[in-house]
Amino acid sequence: MSISISKASVFIEELLAVIEDVYWECTTMEMKNLCFNAVRLLQTELTELTKVSVQDHHYDYEIIAYQDNTVLETLNQLGHMLTDCVLRTQTKNTLHPLLKQAQQVFAQK
Template sequence: MSQKTVSDALHVFYELNSALSDAYWETNDINSKDWFFAMKTMLQDELDELHKLSIQDHIYPYEPINPGVVQLSDKLRSLHPGMSDIVYRPTTYQRLDELIPRACDLFDIA
């Protein structure tokens, strides 16, 4: 496994943030909306911290900054197996199906 950089993390997190936004707007179930909103908020907190780094720091290995990403990792791992029950649009499902393992890999290296 190659070591992931801050730049890699930013790329995955931007894509995941977009996919979670789509999932939020595509569901009609209030509990699912709450779940997607909570995950987006945790992800945004991490992105906010990563944005504080200088562009030169993007080559360094990624390490989670915000302790809340542990909760995000747990929520993503819970979502992934049962995603077909709450994510109905095929393109959103495919994006999340690809991005969730990539994001969890980033959290595991810390």
């Protein structure tokens, strides 16, 4: 699934907000470290996207900041570790669909 740069920016912002909620709701340092890493990766990517000209926001999105599957692997690891973490229902219900969508957004073509 390809999405435009503008839609990818909105998606990353939404994912960032939810992962920040997860960070504050988690009780283990291991989970907090993983959330922190995910936030740093996504913020770096979002920063790079803000450098793209507004005139080019209709083009298909491709990962800019990372060449490999670093973002996807980190989000997959986060998803697996969440099974042991107690989160608010709203956070869990918001995060799971976003993690599934991230599989398509961040997949290398």
